[in-house]
Structures are given as structure tokens and as C-alpha cells.
Amino acid sequence: MMAELHNYLGVGAVLFALGAIGFLTRRNLIVMTLSAELMLQGASLNLVAFSHLHGNYQGQAFAVFIVAVAACEAGVALALFVALYRRKRTLDAGAWRELAEEGLDSGRGVEEPPVAPLLPVHPEFPRLTPAGRVPEVPKRRAGRRV
Amino acid sequence: MFAQTDWPGGHALTVVPPLLGFLAVWWLMPRAKAWPRSAGALLGLAALASGGLTLFQPGTAMVQNLLFGFFALVAIGAAVLMITNRNPLYSALWFVVVTLCVCGLFLLRSAPFLAAASTIVYAGAIIVTFLFLIMLAQQAVGVAAYDQRARQPLAATLSGFLVLGGLLCALRPWVPETAAGRFAATSKTAAATPASQSQAILRVGVSPESSAVRDSDSTGAPAVRQAPSLAASPLSQQRNRPVGTVRGLGRSLFGDYLYAVELAGTLLMVASIGAIAIALRTPRGKV
Numbered sequence: 001m002m003a004e005l006h007n008y009l010g011v012g013a014v015l016f017a018l019g020a021i022g023f024l025t026r027r028n029l030i031v032m033t034l035s036a037e038l039m040l041q042g043a044s045l046n047l048v049a050f051s052h053l054h055g056n057y058q059g060q061a062f063a064v065f066i067v068a069v070a071a072c073e074a075g076v077a078l079a080l081f082v083a084l085y086r087r088k089r090t091l092d093a094g095a096w097r098e099l100a101e102e103g104l105d106s107g108r109g110v111e112e113p114p115v116a117p118l119l120p121v122h123p124e125f126p127r128l129t130p131a132g133r134v135p136e137v138p139k140r141r142a143g144r145r146v
Numbered sequence: 147m148f149a150q151t152d153w154p155g156g157h158a159l160t161v162v163p164p165l166l167g168f169l170a171v172w173w174l175m176p177r178a179k180a181w182p183r184s185a186g187a188l189l190g191l192a193a194l195a196s197g198g199l200t201l202f203q204p205g206t207a208m209v210q211n212l213l214f215g216f217f218a219l220v221a222i223g224a225a226v227l228m229i230t231n232r233n234p235l236y237s238a239l240w241f242v243v244v245t246l247c248v249c250g251l252f253l254l255r256s257a258p259f260l261a262a263a264s265t266i267v268y269a270g271a272i273i274v275t276f277l278f279l280i281m282l283a284q285q286a287v288g289v290a291a292y293d294q295r296a297r298q299p300l301a302a303t304l305s306g307f308l309v310l311g312g313l314l315c316a317l318r319p320w321v322p323e324t325a326a327g328r329f330a331a332t333s334k335t336a337a338a339t340p341a342s343q344s345q346a347i348l349r350v351g352v353s354p355e356s357s358a359v360r361d362s363d364s365t366g367a368p369a370v371r372q373a374p375s376l377a378a379s380p381l382s383q384q385r386n387r388p389v390g391t392v393r394g395l396g397r398s399l400f401g402d403y404l405y406a407v408e409l410a411g412t413l414l415m416v417a418s419i420g421a422i423a424i425a426l427r428t429p430r431g432k433v
Contacts, residue, residue: 004214006317006318007201007214007218008214008251008255009317010201010314010317011218011221011222011251013310013313013314013317014167014222014225014310015221015222015225015244015248016309016310016313017306017307017309017310017313018171018222018225018226018228018229018306019225019229020305020306020309021171021229021302021303021306021307022228022229024297024298024302024305024306025175025229025296025297025298025299025302025303026229026293026296026297027292027293027295027296027297028234028237028290028292028293030234030237030238030276030279030280031228031229031234031237031293033276034228034237034238034241034276035228035229037241037268037272038225038228038229038241038244041244041245041248041264041268044248044260044264045248045251045252048251048252048255048257048260049255051255051257051389052255052256052257052389055389056389056398057389057394057395057397057398057399058398058402060257060259060260060389060395060398061395061398061399061402061403061406063257063260064259064260064263064395064399065403065406065410067260067263067264067267067268068410068413068414069410069413070267070268070272071267071271071272071414071417072413072414072416072417073417074271074272074275074276075275075417075418075421076417076420076421076424078275078276078279078421078425079420079421079422079424079425080424080425081279082279082424082425083424083425085279085282085283086427090290090292091234091283091284091290091292092290092291092292093292094292094297
């Protein structure tokens with residue numbers, strides 16, 4: 001029983017560590033979010049293993065809450081990514097490095113010269129499906145605060 | 147009751163898989179130039195095989211052991227492929243594999259409702275919307291520049307595996323007899339005074355002056371009445387009892403954790419409102 005618990009906790013720890021590595025190394029915002037979800041999965045695996053060991057439902061209830069919070073997080077993150085992508089046409093997390101604190105050398109890992117994109121991004125290319133009237137894209141973007 | 151023989155080979159098999167896994171993950175990280183990825187794949191397979199040897203325990207529940215090994219190894223391998231793939235589309239698909247394998251582990255740990263919910267929420271809703279966003283954002287042919295190279299791959303992988311090593315070292319004393327003895331001692335003391343402990347938990351959970359209110363309040367009464375039996379969880383007295391029923395989980399959720407469920411619902415609503423407000427295309431105030 002205890003050795004089984006140890007195995008499950010070990011798998012949860014491995015998933016957690018892999019999620020942390022993915023969050024640290026990847027530069028795509030979506031992959032970073034997925035790595036955070038991977039860490040949550042490792043944690044909920046721990047909770048379920050302990051729930052089985054103790055014979056009650058507390059761990060499973062907490063894992064259900066983890067699923068709910070992960071759903072919230074994914075929804076808000078998706079909305080943020082859509083908004084960010086609309087500004088800069090990229091999903092690179094390094095594109096928003098100016099949000100970091102002054103004097104904090106946060107971009108040390110990505111100091112290599114920027115690689116040109118494989119294909120020039122068409123300015124009007126990816127857009128959400130317009131519903132209703134046609135939005136006036138250039139005028140409104142010029143008037144919006146940055 | 148658990149001897150050191152639970153871990154065949156002693157320390158070697160506990161050290162080798164993380165080391166091989168470290169090398170494999172570091173090797174497979176996306177780089178600017180082309181590099182032989184097959185070496186990393188071989189290293190990863192070796193790490194998985196040695197990890198499987200570590201996990202494998204000849205025992206009575208052979209089918210369970212085999213299923214656990216399958217799910218665990220596939221989940222770990224898919225997780226490695228997820229964080230090292232250069233295409234975020236494939237990363238998302240590998241994440242589906244990880245989710246399904248973790249749901250299999252949930253089933254093995256008698257959590258069927260959680261397995262179903264995770265499959266629906268993760269592999270269904272979240273991944274589909276993320277794939278939608280990826281396909282919107284990456285209509286250009288090829289891999290984006292920021293996906294072609296990782297950010298500090300060596301340092302990040304090293305720190306991640308140091309965390310993993312720390313976790314595994316902290317987990318290891320669970321198996322020998324010292325931890326088992328400590329565990330039995332705590333459960334014995336917990337079993338000695340279950341009533342007082344449950345009373346204490348009840349006092350903490352419920353406001354103290356509510357004993358008269360408890361019986362009159364129609365919504366709060368079931369939660370409070372469930373609390374003594376479910377909140378008191380001495381480790382020994384309920385162990386090995388099957389916990390797999392959805393009914394029990396529902397009673398726990400809507401009995402013990404009723405307020406938390408309400409809070410989670412509120413959180414979901416606030417998050418959906420926030421998502422709509424963030425992603426809205428029109429300026430504020432106009433529709």
C-alpha cells in the first residue's frame with residue numbers, strides 16, 4: 001500500500017518537474033500555460049493517491065476544485081493571449097519583456113539576435129471571425145491607448 | 147513491514163532514471179540548428195526503461211501494476227515530448243495524451259468521477275480552445291522563431307531535475323520501516339481520540355455559537371450533520387475502504403465543501419466575465 005503510494009507520488013513529482021521545466025524553457029505563451037496545467041495534474045495526482053490511501057474523499061474533492069480553477073485559468077489565459085496577440089501579432093513571451101521591472105536583467109536567456117520569421121506576417125491575416133458590422137481596425141487601433 | 151527490498155538494486159536504480167531523463171530532456175530541447183534528436187530519444191527510452199524497472203514490483207496485483215506502469219511511463223514520455231516539441235500544435239496534442247494517462251491513473255486510484263471530469267475539461271474543452279488559438283495564430287507555414295530555440299535550456303533543465311531529485315529524496319523515506327512506524331503511530335493516536343478530534347474539526351469549520359442555528363437552518367443543516375463522519379478521518383480506521391463511488395464524492399462535495407463549491411462557481415462566473423471583458427474587440431461601453 002505504502003509502496004504504491006510512493007509510486008504515485010513519484011509520478012506526480014516527475015510530472016510537476018517536467019511542467020516546471022517546460023514553463024521555464026519554452027517561449028510560446030500557449031506552451032507555457034500547458035506546462036502550468038501539467039504541474040496542476042501532477043499535484044492532483046498526489047491528492048488522489050492520498051485520498052485512496054486514507055479512504056476518504058477529501059483529496060478527490062480538492063482535485064475537483066483544482067480542475068475548476070484550471071478551467072478558469074485557461075479561460076482567462078486564452079482571452080489574454082487573444083488580446084496580446086492582437087497587439088503584437090506574436091505569441092512570444094519575450095515580446096512583452098518591457099513589462100519587467102527596470103534594471104532587472106530578465107532577458108538574459110534570449111539575447112541572441114532575433115530570428116526573422118519564416119514568412120512575413122500579413123497584417124490582416126489572422127483575425128477572429130467578424131460577426132455583425134465590419135470593425136474599423138486601423139482607426140480604432142490608432143486611437144487606443146497603448 | 148516494508149523492507150529495503152522494495153527497491154531492487156538499492157540506490158542505483160533511484161539515481162539512474164532521473165539522470166538519464168535529465169540528459170534526454172536537455173538533449174531534446176529545441177535549438178536553433180539541426181541536431182540529432184534520435185540520441186535524445188534513445189536516452190529518453192533508456193530513462194523510461196530504467197524508471198519502469200524501479201517502479202515494477204512483483205506482487206499480487208499484477209494487472210494493476212502493469213496498468214500503472216503503462217499509464218505512468220506513457221504519461222511521462224508524453225510530457226517530455228510535450229515540453230520539447232517545437233510545434234505548439236503537437237505540444238497540445240501530447241498534452242492530451244498526458245491527460246488521458248493521468249485519468250487512467252485516477253481510475254486506478256478509484257476516482258472515476260475525477261477521471262471523467264478531467265477528460266472532459268482538459269482533453270475536451272481546454273485543449274480544443276487552445277488548438278483553436280494556435281491555429282488562428284500560426285497560419286504561416288513552418289515553426290515560429292520563438293519556438294525554435296529554448297530559453298536557457300541547460301539551466302532550466304538542471305534546476306527542474308534538481309527539484310525532482312529533492313522531491314524523490316523526500317519521498318524515499320516513506321518506504322522503509324521508520325516512516326511506516328511513524329505513520330502507524332500517528333494513526334493510532336488519531337484513532338484513540340476520534341470523537342474529540344472530530345469535535346475540534348467541527349468547531350473550526352462551523353461558527354461556535356451556531357448550535358441552535360444548526361438545526362433550524364435548512365440549507366446548512368445537512369452540511370453540518372455530515373461533518374462529523376466525513377471530517378474525522380483517522381488514517382487507520384477507514385483505510386482500504388473503497389472510495390470510488392460518485393455518490394460519496396457528491397456527498398463530500400455538497401456536504402463538507404458546500405461553501406467551497408459555491409465559491410468555485412462564483413470563481414468560474416467571474417473568470418468567464420473577465421475573459422469576455424479582456425477579449426472583447428470593441429471599446430468599453432459600446433457593444
